[in-house]
Every structure is written in C-alpha cells, then in structure tokens.
Amino acid sequence: xxxxxxxxQALSIQEGENATMNCSYKTSINNxxxxxxxxxxxxxxxxxxxSNEREKHSGRLRVTLDTSKKSSSLLIxxxxxxxxxxxxxxxxxNDMRFGAGTRLTVKP
Amino acid sequence: xxxVTQTPKFQVLKTGQSMTLQCAQDMNHEYMSWYRQDPGMGxxxxxxxxxAGITDQGEVPNGYNVSRSTTEDFPLRLLSxxxxxxxxxFCASSYSxxxxxxxxxxxxxxxxxx
Numbered sequence: 428x429x430x431x432x433x434x435x436q437a438l439s440i441q442e443g444e445n446a447t448m449n450c451s452y453k454t455s456i457n458n459x460x461x462x463x464x465x466x467x468x469x470x471x472x473x474x475x476x477x478s479n480e481r482e483k484h485s486g487r488l489r490v491t492l493d494t495s496k497k498s499s500s501l502l503i504x505x506x507x508x509x510x511x512x513x514x515x516x517x518x519x520x521n522d523m524r525f526g527a528g529t530r531l532t533v534k535p
Numbered sequence: 536x537x538x539v540t541q542t543p544k545f546q547v548l549k550t551g552q553s554m555t556l557q558c559a560q561d562m563n564h565e566y567m568s569w570y571r572q573d574p575g576m577g578x579x580x581x582x583x584x585x586x587a588g589i590t591d592q593g594e595v596p597n598g599y600n601v602s603r604s605t606t607e608d609f610p611l612r613l614l615s616x617x618x619x620x621x622x623x624x625f626c627a628s629s630y631s632x633x634x635x636x637x638x639x640x641x642x643x644x645x646x647x648x649x
Contacts, residue, residue: 431577457634469539469625469640470578477635515577519634522593525570525577 431459431499431516431526439532446503448529450516451496457519459492459499464513464528473501473514508535537561541626541641548616548648556611556644558626566629567609568593568638569601571622578625584609585632616648 434449450459458477462470476483476492476499483490489502503510513528542557560567568583580593584603598620600612609628613620624644629636 460637462640467642469642470627470638471640472637475635475637522580522583523568523634523638524580524594527575527577 431518431524433514433516433526433529435529436527437530437532439534440506442506442508442533442535444506444533446506446510446531446533448501448514448531450499450501450526452499452516452518453497454518455520456494459490460517460519460523461488461490461499461501462515462517462525464515466512470515503531506531506533508533539626539628539639539641541624541644543644544642545645546647548613548646550616550618550648552613552616554613554616556613556624556626556646558609558611558641559607560609560626560628560639561607562628562630562639563606564628564639565606565631566636566638567603568627569599569609569611570625570627571595571620572625572643573622581611581624613646618648620646621648622646 431450431452460475461473464470487504492499511533515528517525539560569581570578572578579595582601584590626641627638629638
C-alpha cells in the first residue's frame with residue numbers, strides 16, 4: 428500500500444513562479460526522499476531529509492519535514508519550463524514506499 | 536558510466552508467456568530492487584536484493600521471480616504473464632542497504648500483456 432500521498436495531483440504554473448507540492452504519510456519514517464520523473468524516463472533523486480531534520484535546501488529546491496504532522500513539502504523557486512515533470516515523495520522505514528506523484532507543468 | 540540499464544525498453548506478450556526483464560548496474564551497488572508503476576498508484580516494490588545470493592519479497596511479489604547471482608545483475612522473471620501485469624517496470628539500485636541512500640533508477644521497461 429502507498430505510504431506517501433502527494434497533493435495536489437496536478438499543478439500548472441507560469442515560468443518564474445514558485446511551485447509547492449505536499450506529501451503526507453501515515454507511519455513513522457527514517458527519512459523522506461523526493462524524486463523527479465520526466466516523461467518516459469526513470470526517477471531521479473532530488474533530495475533526502477532525515478527524520479531529525481526540519482528543512483533542507485539544494486539549489487532552487489527547499490524541502491521541509493514536520494514529523495508531528497507526518498507531512499513534507501517540496502518548494503521549487505523561480506520555476507523553469509525544464510522543471511515540467513512528475514514529482515514523487517518516498518518514505519523510508521524498513522523499505523521505501525512511493526506516493527502517486529504530483530504532475531507539474533511549467534508554462535513558458 | 537552507464538548507471539542502471541534495463542532491457543528491453545518495450546515488450547508485448549501474450550497471456551501465459553514467460554519472459555525475463557534484464558537489469559544491470561555498473562556502480563558496484565549492493566542493493567537492487569524492482570518496482571512496477573501503474574497510473575495513479577505510484578511505484579510499488581516487487582522484489583529486492585541486499586547483495587549477491589540474497590533476495591526478498593516486496594509489496595507485490597506474486598507472479599514474479601528474481602535471482603541475484605552477481606552484484607551487477609538482477610533479472611526479473613514473469614512466470615506466466617497475465618493482463619494485470621501490464622505496467623512499466625523500473626529497476627533501481629543504491630550503494631548500500633543503509634536507508635539513508637538515494638536510489639538510482641533505470642529508464643524502465645514498458646510491458647503490455649494481451
């Protein structure tokens with residue numbers, strides 16, 4: 428069964444705007460990871476946040492984790508058309524479980 | 536550096552046929568796994584391996600077999616294909632079984648069962 432659930436399922440924004448995607452999960456985790464999937468390709472790892480961390484940055488990406496609310500968010504700042512992809516959160520405890528993803532479209 | 540390589544990229548099978556999906560990685564990773572991706576359901580773990588000679592079941596193992604005779608290769612076998620196994624299959628690997636490791640994915644095998 429899925430552990431993480433992304434929200435929204437789809438998001439459409441203009442180039443230069445920020446995109447925020449959320450992930451909620453049900454049980455305790457060791458860490459949470461975000462992945463990107465371009466159409467027809469495999470998943471690419473973006474960022475990993477451990478359960479004892481609250482925020483992490485990588486370039487234009489900012490991830491937060493609230494273990495009390497069992498939720499995480501991924502913020503992409505100053506989005507570009509090349510950011511168009513599906514984004515997945517994956518929760519890790521004894522194994523890795525993926526959510527159904529958020530489909531992000533960035534219009535030029 | 537090829538990373539994770541999956542073959543074939545596309546395959547059409549008839550119900551009842553068997554086939555093997557190939558996965559190879561050249562990063563000397565200990566951990567390898569197979570997922571299937573269905574619309575609206577994200578990725579679900581089929582089988583995984585923590586090292587050569589060691590495999591275990593994931594979330595949806597029925598109808599699939601795996602083996603790990605070398606560190607590099609982790610083939611997935613469909614024993615008797617069923618339409619419910621129509622999906623996109625991804626192989627992934629990571630450096631170790633330490634859960635704080637990102638996974639590296641292949642580009643997938645798109646499988647249709649008629």
